[in-house]
Amino acid sequence: MTPIEIAEKLCTLCQVCVKKCPFDALSMQDGKIVVNEKCTACGICVRTCPEKAMSLRNLPKKAIAKDLKDYKGVWVFIEHSDCKIASVSFELLGEGRKLADKLGVELSAVLLGDATERMAAESASYGADTVLVMNDPLLKNYRTQPYLAGIVQLVQKYKPEIFLFGATTMGRDLAGAVATKLRTGLTADCTALDIEEQTKFLKQTRPAFGGNIMATILTKNHRPQMATVRPRVMKAPLKDAGKKAAIINETIVVSAELLPTMIVDFILQAEQNAPLEDAQIIVSGGKGMGSAKNFDMLHAFASAIGGTVAGSRKASEAGWISAAMQVGQTGHTVRPRIYFACGISGAIQHVVGMQTSDIIIAINKDPHAPIFSVANYGIVGDVLNIIPQMTKIFNEGSGNNESH
Amino acid sequence: MIFFLMALLLHIDIVSTAIDSQYCSEKVTIVHIVVCLKQVPDTTEVKIDRKTNTLIREGVPSIANPFDLNAVEAALVLKEKYGATVTVISMGPPQAKEALRRAIAMGADQAILLSDRSFAGADTLATSYTLAQAILKLQDAGGVDLVLCGKQAIDGDTAQVGPGIATRLNLTQLTYVSKIESVDADGKHITVERKLENGVEIVRGNLPALLTVVKEIYKPRYASLPCLIESLAYEPVVWNAKQISADSSQIGLEGSPTWVETIFSPPLREGGVILNPGDENYDKEFSGLIDTVKKIVAEERSKLVCS
Structure with missing residues (x-):
C-alpha cells in the first residue's frame, strides 16, 4: 500500500506530479504513475495534479485516540553544561508558555543533573509553573543513556502532550532516542510552533530541503508531540526573579554499571572570538x-x-x-x-x-x-x-x- | 522463485564473508561494519521559480548524501586497520542502487538495498525501524560491531534516524563524531571525539555502537578508475519488507506518527535599499547606512561595558 492514491480514470499521465515531486518519488512505469520509497507523503503531488486524480491515503486510525486525552501539559527540556542553562532552553520556556496558555495547561521544565537547585529556580523565573527534577551524580554531565532512561521514566509517569528540546547536538541526540523509545512523532529543527485551533494539535513548522521549502508537521495520534527547535529563532522571555514554581523531585532508576559510555575528557574550543x-x-x-x-x-x-x-x-x-x-x-x-x-x-x-x-x-x-x-x-x-x-x-x- | 533463490544465495554469501574475515585476520577487533546511506536530491542544486514560488527539481541530480560518504570513508579506514567487512545499506527505490555503487567503488564490500513500495511515506521513526530490521538480520547472520551514519541527510536535515536505530537495537549511541581515536584490542570499547557546540568531548563507549559522523572525520576518497568501472556492474542485494521480517504497521506511512500538513515556500525577505556608487543619492544613503551601523555598534559596546 502506498501513501498516495491515484484515480487511474482521472489521471491523464501528464506527469506534472512527476516533475513537481521534490523527492523524486514518482515515475511513470508501464503506463501508470507509481510511487516509490522516497515518498514522504508531503502531498505536493496531490495539490499540483491538474486533474485532481491524486489523494493522500487515509490510514485507519487504529492507534490510541482515547488515550490521547490522558496526556496534558507542555514540557521543555532544560539543557545545561557546567551548571549553566543553554539560552535555547529559555527561548523554549518563552515559546512553551504561549503554547501552554493557548491550551490552558501547565508549563513544566524538565531538569536532569547534579546539584540542580539554582537552575530549577532559574527555570521558574523564565516561566515554568512546575520543575520536574531528577538529581543524581550519574546525570552530572549529559550522556545519552541515563538521560534517555530518566526522561522516559518521567514521560511514562506524567504523560505530557507536548515536549520541546533545543535543536542542538544534545537536544537532537536525546530527542531522537526518546521519541524512538516512546514510539512517537518527532519533528526536527522547527522554526515556528503553534496550536491548531480546532484539533489542538501542535503545528510544527520547519525548513526542509536545504531551506528551499517549509513544511508544517502534525503528530496526530501519538503522544507526546515532540519537537526540537532551532536556537535563536524564538525570543527568550524576560526573567522574573520573583516567580516561583512547584518543584517535583523524582529519583532515576538506572544503575551505573549498565551505562555504556564514559566521558573521558572535554576540550573547550579555543576560538578567539565569541561563539x-x-x-x-x-x-x-x-x-x-x-x-x-x-x-x-x-x-x-x-x-x-x-x-x-x-x-x-x-x-x-x-x-x-x-x-x-x-x-x-x-x-x-x-x-x-x-x-x-x-x-x-x-x-x-x-x-x-x-x-x-x-x-x-x-x-x-x-x-x-x-x-x-x-x-x-x-x-x-x-x-x-x-x-x-x-x-x-x-x-x-x-x-x-x-x-x- | 528465482529471485528468492538469488537473494538466499547472496545472503549466505554475506554471512560467510563476515565469518571468513573473523578467522583470516590475525588481530581482529572489529569484524563487521554497517554503513547507512541515503540517496538524496542534491539540494544545493535546487532552484526556486520566483514566479510561482515553487521548487524546480528538473535537472537536479540524485547523489549519495554527503555526510553518509564521510561515514563510508570512516568505515573503510577501519577496514584497512582491522580487516573488517563493510556492508552499506540503503532504503530506497531501485535507482538508489546508484548511490550504493558509489560506496562500492570507494571500497565497501557489499551493498544491500531495502526496497519495497510499502516503505513509501516513511518518517524518521518508520525509517529507523526499517533500517534496524535489516541490521538485525545482519546481526543474526554473523554479528555487527559498528553501525555508521552521516550526522544527517541534506534533504531532511533531521539527524533522527541514527539515534532511532541505536535505540531500537540497543547500540551505544555516539553522535556528531569527528574522530575515531581507538578501538580496544579486545574489541569491547571504542573511543571517539564528539564535536559539540562549545568544544570536543572525548567519550569511551561499549561496542557494538552506532556512530553518526560529521564531515570533519574523513574526507571521502575518490574511487580509482578500475574500481569505478567495476562498481558499475555491481548489483546490490535487494531485500523487501518480508525479507527483513518487517511488521507492516511499523513501516511506510502506517508506521509514521508525523503527518505533513502543508508545504509552502519560505517567506522571502523583502529586498531593501540598493546603493549604487554612480547614483546621485549614494552619498546620502551611504551615510544613512553608516549611522544605522554606528547606532547598533554603540549599543553593543555599551552592553559589553555593563556586563
Whole structure:
C-alpha cells in the first residue's frame, strides 16, 4: 500500500506530479504513475495534479485516540553544561508558555543533573509553573543513556502532550532516542510552533530541503508531540526573579554499571572570538573576497566595529576561514543584529543560515546577485574598496562628516 | 522463485564473508561494519521559480548524501586497520542502487538495498525501524560491531534516524563524531571525539555502537578508475519488507506518527535599499547606512561595558 492514491480514470499521465515531486518519488512505469520509497507523503503531488486524480491515503486510525486525552501539559527540556542553562532552553520556556496558555495547561521544565537547585529556580523565573527534577551524580554531565532512561521514566509517569528540546547536538541526540523509545512523532529543527485551533494539535513548522521549502508537521495520534527547535529563532522571555514554581523531585532508576559510555575528557574550543551563534555583529566573506589575504580587511573592519568574522561555504572550502565559522545550511545559523555579506552571492544554502538577521548589508559587484533580494542595504560595488573605506570611518571615531 | 533463490544465495554469501574475515585476520577487533546511506536530491542544486514560488527539481541530480560518504570513508579506514567487512545499506527505490555503487567503488564490500513500495511515506521513526530490521538480520547472520551514519541527510536535515536505530537495537549511541581515536584490542570499547557546540568531548563507549559522523572525520576518497568501472556492474542485494521480517504497521506511512500538513515556500525577505556608487543619492544613503551601523555598534559596546 502506498501513501498516495491515484484515480487511474482521472489521471491523464501528464506527469506534472512527476516533475513537481521534490523527492523524486514518482515515475511513470508501464503506463501508470507509481510511487516509490522516497515518498514522504508531503502531498505536493496531490495539490499540483491538474486533474485532481491524486489523494493522500487515509490510514485507519487504529492507534490510541482515547488515550490521547490522558496526556496534558507542555514540557521543555532544560539543557545545561557546567551548571549553566543553554539560552535555547529559555527561548523554549518563552515559546512553551504561549503554547501552554493557548491550551490552558501547565508549563513544566524538565531538569536532569547534579546539584540542580539554582537552575530549577532559574527555570521558574523564565516561566515554568512546575520543575520536574531528577538529581543524581550519574546525570552530572549529559550522556545519552541515563538521560534517555530518566526522561522516559518521567514521560511514562506524567504523560505530557507536548515536549520541546533545543535543536542542538544534545537536544537532537536525546530527542531522537526518546521519541524512538516512546514510539512517537518527532519533528526536527522547527522554526515556528503553534496550536491548531480546532484539533489542538501542535503545528510544527520547519525548513526542509536545504531551506528551499517549509513544511508544517502534525503528530496526530501519538503522544507526546515532540519537537526540537532551532536556537535563536524564538525570543527568550524576560526573567522574573520573583516567580516561583512547584518543584517535583523524582529519583532515576538506572544503575551505573549498565551505562555504556564514559566521558573521558572535554576540550573547550579555543576560538578567539565569541561563539558565532551569539555574535551580534557579523562580518562575513565569500568567494568574492578573492583570497585569504583579502580576509585581513574583514578582520580589520570587524575589530573596528566589534564584530565577528565569518564566511560562506566557498570561503571555508578555500581555507580562508575555519569551518567552525561557516554560516549556512552546512555551517551555523546566525541571528545577529547586523550581518555584513561581503562578496557573497547569496545562494539559498547561505541565506537560510542568516536570513533572520535584523539587518543584512550586502556588498557585491554583481547587481544581479541574489543576496540583494534579502539585504536591507545592498551596495553594488567592489568589496575590496568599500570595506577599507568603512573601516576608516569607524576607526576615525565620529565619522559623520568626514567621508563625503 | 528465482529471485528468492538469488537473494538466499547472496545472503549466505554475506554471512560467510563476515565469518571468513573473523578467522583470516590475525588481530581482529572489529569484524563487521554497517554503513547507512541515503540517496538524496542534491539540494544545493535546487532552484526556486520566483514566479510561482515553487521548487524546480528538473535537472537536479540524485547523489549519495554527503555526510553518509564521510561515514563510508570512516568505515573503510577501519577496514584497512582491522580487516573488517563493510556492508552499506540503503532504503530506497531501485535507482538508489546508484548511490550504493558509489560506496562500492570507494571500497565497501557489499551493498544491500531495502526496497519495497510499502516503505513509501516513511518518517524518521518508520525509517529507523526499517533500517534496524535489516541490521538485525545482519546481526543474526554473523554479528555487527559498528553501525555508521552521516550526522544527517541534506534533504531532511533531521539527524533522527541514527539515534532511532541505536535505540531500537540497543547500540551505544555516539553522535556528531569527528574522530575515531581507538578501538580496544579486545574489541569491547571504542573511543571517539564528539564535536559539540562549545568544544570536543572525548567519550569511551561499549561496542557494538552506532556512530553518526560529521564531515570533519574523513574526507571521502575518490574511487580509482578500475574500481569505478567495476562498481558499475555491481548489483546490490535487494531485500523487501518480508525479507527483513518487517511488521507492516511499523513501516511506510502506517508506521509514521508525523503527518505533513502543508508545504509552502519560505517567506522571502523583502529586498531593501540598493546603493549604487554612480547614483546621485549614494552619498546620502551611504551615510544613512553608516549611522544605522554606528547606532547598533554603540549599543553593543555599551552592553559589553555593563556586563
